[in-house]
Amino acid sequence: MGDKALAMKGGREKASVFSVLARNWSFFFLVLTVVIFSFTGKNFFALNNFQSIIHLATTALLLACAETFVIITGGVDLSVGFVLGLSAVASASTMQLLYAAHWSAPASVLVGIVVGIAASLACGLVAGVMIARFKVPPFIATLGTMGIAIGVSYHICGGFPIGYLPPGLTDIGNMYVLYVHPASGAWSFFARPASIAANQIKELVRIAPISFILIFVFLLLLWHLLKNTRFGQHTYAIGGSMDASVRAGINTRRHLILIYVLSTFLAGLAGIVDLFQSGTGNFTTFGAQLELFAIAAVIIGGASLMGGKGRILASAVGVLLLKVLENGLNLSGVQPFYRYIAVGLILIVAVVIDQLFPDLF
């Protein structure tokens, strides 16, 4: 064992170029796909295409962040996809109710958001307590809360997407930060310049959807949380060795509960984002497999289901890789069904690379 460990250590110092490549292979792969699709995809290489890829990936990014924390601790959260739906449905129905009761739009939206997030946190709390206190395997505990989330959200919406919402949700959710009209030189923040008529909107160059701010802030926050804080350090420690963490005096129970609450918080937030982007409270459909998509992205980002490793930005790259692949294949005229195979193959490549260079990550 000692010899092997020494050999690996030696390998690390020698193979630094390899290590950088292997450690960030998903990133390089992303760059490669972008280059390839720029040639094959019609209008793929365009500012607004990249903007919309990321804009539409907001919810997936949030779910992947959630899953990153959980997976680093060595767990898995199967409930995130349906917690997203629960949050969207709960907040939408609250907004609908309050708005119909003549509350002001901002007030009903605000209360709706709070209700949606609260419902999500409840799921995480239940799962977290099950896992941390009663040692229920995360797979089962979150499968349980997933069932409860499904049941409750269908109770709330009865299988109907929830409409009648306060106006302007989608305007906020899909707004851009900067609008420029090259022809007239007019520009403004957060709304089209007053001099530009609605039908001229096509001539506008719109830069940075508002979701970019959200993504940027959250990626930064979560990156900081994981990288620079005690909370993050303990998250890795728990994933590395639960035993060591307990003996080092980490309150692992509380920590795990917090992890699952954080996970469902992010899932709940994704539900709110979905509500703002789509304008209706949609429950999650069964074929969506949002949680599996998020887990896949995190793994592509180099995390291990055994726990102990994973990085927020790498998970984000994982999401973008899958989304770019989907978008690029579509714009290149490839049938949607091939996407499943492509994703499967890429996953295998990811894990085999991970296995070949286990200590480089």
Added chain:
Amino acid sequence: MGYVLEVRNITKRFGGLVAVNDVSMGVQAGEVVGLLGDNGAGKSTLIKVISGVYKADAGKILFMDKEVQIDSPMDALAMGIETIYQDLALAENLNTPANIFLGREKMKKALGFLNVLDHAYMQKESSKILEKLDILIPSLRNRIRALSGGQRQAVAISRSIYWDAKFLIMDEPTAALGVAEQKKVISTINLLKSHGIGIIVISHQMHDIFQVADRMIIMRRGEKVAELVTKNTNADEVVSLIVGAETVTK
């Protein structure tokens, strides 16, 4: 008198089974006591009582001559009673400084308001303590996974020492190590001894115990059957005590 740690009349039962029966013992500062016994003799249970994993059914624990209550591993750690388990309890996915500071990370203010981990400080302190214990680890940045068994042992010891252990319990410190590494561990224990730390070593390796221990305590079926001074005894006597051929009370 003069013990760093003393236990008096400790009894621990599991259901009908008496795992530790009325055991008393003590360890002085700068002394190494070897705890010996066959499997199931109650060694592990006794040290788990001391390190706070189990709560004794009867008896008391004195630390620095004061009676103390140890209800959890945290209590023991807070007093300066550190345990190095056979599995070392290291987070293999983290590097050396992260493990030494695990649970007690040093923070600093970044940008004047953000509380962040002070990696530089922890790295510096870690190399200091390793130097103090005369331990060489190629790169502190390497994850524990990439270290050898002896190096891991060293990290675990450094962690205890850094956090001011006054009393150290080592469970099979030399098991699963190569010969050279075993020697290194023995010399580290001797170094610790010279720093005035009280140590209990559990080991099946009779040879090692004879090398480091000042005294030996032998347990059988939950009872303390003998307490010997190392230089006054020999391996045959110890073995016969362990397997129960004769009972010596001294």
Added chain:
Amino acid sequence: MARAGGFTTLIGQRWAMLFLLIELVFFSFLGGGFFTMNGFQIVLFYSTTLALLATAETFVIVTGGIDLSVGFVMGFASVVSAKLAVRFDSLGLAPELSILFAVLVTLAIGLLPGFVNGVLVARLKVPPFLATFAVQGITYGTSLIITQGSAAINVPNLANVIGNSYFIHLVPGRGIWFFTRPEAARGADVIDIIPTMVVVTVLVIAVASFLLKRTRFGRHTYAIGGNIDAALRAGINTRRHLVVIYVLSSLFATLSGIIYMLEYVSGKADAGSSFMLDSVVAVVIGGASLFGGVGTIWRTILGVLILSVLEMGLKMMGVQTFDKYIAVGIILIFAVLIDQFFPEMIHKED
């Protein structure tokens, strides 16, 4: 051992059986039409898919792995067998032969996903969760491409005759028929007893149970799940064994897909998607550990029955559609909690 609290320990160990019994009694009173022969047969008939997938999953979980691909391998098999049957039929083969050949070829093709899983897990040391997740995507994509997304249809009607037949048909006052339903006037009182596919499933499960319980292969499977290093040192070819385990898992899933094709006279890429998680759940309710080394086919089947009786019972009771998810979620957590508490009571005493 366990003198005091012997009874609670016993309940702890046998809670699954007790729970099933409670369910049966409960639904017999409250589930409309549950407490009839037909009611029971329906429950059995619709638990065949889950039972086969859970059997597949049991082998894998006992080794400490997990197979997320079973659901889509099932769909893949249904699509492939349906397409093949149509193809052979169009070549002018007799329906019997078309279906027979389709089934045989599908069984052979169905080994493939398992083989890939096995090689990834055993040779390339890919975590089972990921390897099988990737293979899930590949099989799903392939089935979608084969069918262009829709169902594979136009299977010879003989499939339906086989898939939906019963072992015994009884017409009171007229006699008894085996396998084929007698021509009877509409509305006549034909009593159908024991669906053939249930018999097939029971046979397959019996073989699986024998394999796991009574053979050296089974012993080795537990050994690998208990401690793969120890198994390796004991001279077990763990790599080959793991490959065989995943191939076996795929085989059971393929069988399940073929049964789907026979029952529904069509193939569907996502036919098994909703059973994927349920199959793991059934194994866990049956007391297996996701860390490996524990679990038996018989207890898995108990888990399957608990789930299907619950589901069908709630449906017959007319409980609102999605409440069943809440019920299953709660029972699942309850199941694991009991499993967590009772072993602890037992272990602490030795």
Added chain:
Amino acid sequence: MKRSLVLVLAVALAALMAMPLFAGGSQEAGKKSVTIAFMPGVADPFYYTMEKGIRAKAKALGVNIVVGDYPDSWGPEKQVPNLQALMAKGGIDLLLIAPTSNQALVAPLKAISDKGIPVITVDTYLGDGDYSKPSAYSFPLAYIGTDNKLGGKQVAEHLAKLIGEKGKVYVVNTNPDASSVIDRGNGFKEGIAEFPNITLVGMDYCMDNQQKAMELTTAALQKNPDLAGIFGVNVFSAQGSAQAVKNAGLAGAVKIASWDATQTLIDALKGGDIDLVLAQLPGQIGSLGVDAGYKYLTAKTAPQKKIIPGFQFFTKDNVNDPAMQQYIYSK
């Protein structure tokens, strides 16, 4: 002790399983009025609205209604167990069902029909939907449902007018496995083919996922920035594509036709996000089903083999018309 408990449990289980053999057959007694069962296709607004129509008509006629468990997704493996659970309740005189597969449902429905319970298929059908000539699937009394193909064709005609009979159009479909939406797509294709200056640039499947529909439409707009019209074949596809068009800053420039008059789509129409909504008449389909079943059971009058209620188009001009409000779906 363990062994004995197992034995007791096994005996109890066996006894319980055997009892129904003796207990069977006592179900039928004491039933007077007619009972009709309804087995919906999937949990969605369309079938909930149909159930509402069924219940209203049943109340008027004094018919009992039992509704099966709504399958949580589309497919025979979901629907058939629910159907069997529904039928196991017993005491059912007639079945209204929306089969989720035109082939997989033939066998189970035939068995039900053979037991003497007549079947009427609503919304979707068995085989090719033609029960008038003898075939393996001609046993149902009738098929009652929208002519999806005709609907698709008419949507195409309306959309063509909206875009000035020239340009590119795109379809967001839901699921290649559901006959109803496939017919809509095919009808639309046929309808569009009659306009030589309009080209259909593609048809994608969003699998009933609005987010997915949004992504697909965004990509389609990226490929064809000069898209003139989009047909979203159901609620989710229409909503998703409307939002994508809006995000692309093309609201108003791209005309959107949709299917199924849910309140959300009607609101979107009022808000100018979409331009056309085809309303099927699920309530009326249900009500016609109950009516036909009731007449068959009580007066032995066989219904027509195919009953096709029409549909309504909502546009900006008539959306506030009080007479139209009855066509909006509701639970």
